[in-house]
Amino acid sequence: MAESSSDTTGMSADGDLSRTPLHALHLELGAKMVPFAGYDMPVQYPMGVLKEHQHCRAAAGLFDVSHMGQAWLVAEAGEDPAAPLEMLVPAEIQALKPGRQRYTQFTNGAGGILDDLMVTRPVGELGADRLYLVVNAACKEADFAYMSEKLAGRARLERLDDRALIAVQGPEAAAAVAHVFDDRDLTTAPFMSQSLGRFAGEVCWLSRSGYTGEDGFEISMPTAIAEELTRALLAVEAVAPIGLGARDSLRLEAGLCLYGHDIDTGTTPVEAGLVWSIGKRRRGEGGFPGAETIQAQIADGAPRRRVGIRPDGRAPAREGVEISSESGEGIGTITSGGFGPSFGGPVAMGYVRADHAEPGTAVRLTVRGKAQPATVVALPFVPANFYRG
């Protein structure tokens, strides 16, 4: 038996790996650790990927996402930092109200995606002159340098390396978070909103968002209280720690993109099906990198589209698998794929030529040299369970 595809169980012990403030707790919880984006991260706990995935959908899962990049973008001259940030992203940021959060992407001159990120205009107490950003771990150094350079003179970047970030996700997540913060109002906090919470005398920033398709919160806190807060959440019976393995299968079932796989500099937000995240004003006005390409694709359609791919059989189709038409013509590639524990079968997403992107289209996947039948399907594979009030 030998590994034939990329594996997350690699045991290389790289001494240069960074550690999150929860590293010791992961080891105490029996996590299997792997290198990820320069960090030594838990890929799974003793429960295992499958059960962790199911636990998150049925109760609540806790994820350490402290490796992600948190930063303030602070206006230099009394202006709204949303205006300079809009030079780099296609979302409507200026109209974002205090305490509201939005998903967007840094685009390049060709309309490709440099990274995707969450932008929050913080609640009033945190300052009206700033935006709170969360970017991908693997891209954070590049993102921060890019913003510092491009926005120099108008907005400055303040890294928040002294803060940890955890996500609590699942149908029991809001109740668990409200219990630990002793604040029932958190259970009715709107989707994609920010609230403040106090724990051990420190202020935490809670956003009702996540990366699993489930209801839940992402909680930013000073590193000094990270372990204590995490232990308090894990003490709630419904909450179990979840590793990167289940995080990946959860987001894949939810149809959410993983940067570097489903989106990258070679894919536009239009091809990726992210037009919903582009503000209406911005579609007309442009003024972000690659606007001409993106506006043209919105008007005329993109040549290829990100779609869900459901293998008809039981064999998972993983990243890199070629997608062809029923007549054998190459029409695209799988960008993420595996087994969907809640879906109960193999699930994948990838890009196909626009004329094969309609749900229900029959395609072929070349898995280990054999053509396997599959079907283009609408995303997500598992319906989103966000809090809608």
Place this chain on the structure above:
Amino acid sequence: MSKTYYSEDHEWIEVEGDIGTIGVTNFAQEQLGDVVFVELPEVGDSLDQGGEAGVVESVKAASEVYAPVSGEVTEVNDDLADNPGMVNDEPEDGAWFFKLKLSDPAELDDLMDAAAYKKFCKDQA
């Protein structure tokens, strides 16, 4: 009287007469994690020692299963197709993959016995 041998690729083969029953070891299933798909050879397939005999996929990755010795496939465990999780639950028992009529029993000399395999795993961990 049967005897069980182990390969460096973490397959086991239990030999009785000229028939070998093949599966993956407990060490292998622990490394794989939750198994979600198994692809087996077909009855009548002629396999060479070290040649690809099947695939086992976990939530994490796909791994090939190799024939620890040469021979002709006489039987496959169809239960695995519907219940791949058996590989995690009973890897060295109910979750056998296929049976093979050995074409060259001398190839068994290339494999390890239980004690040697145990040491091999310890060195890998």
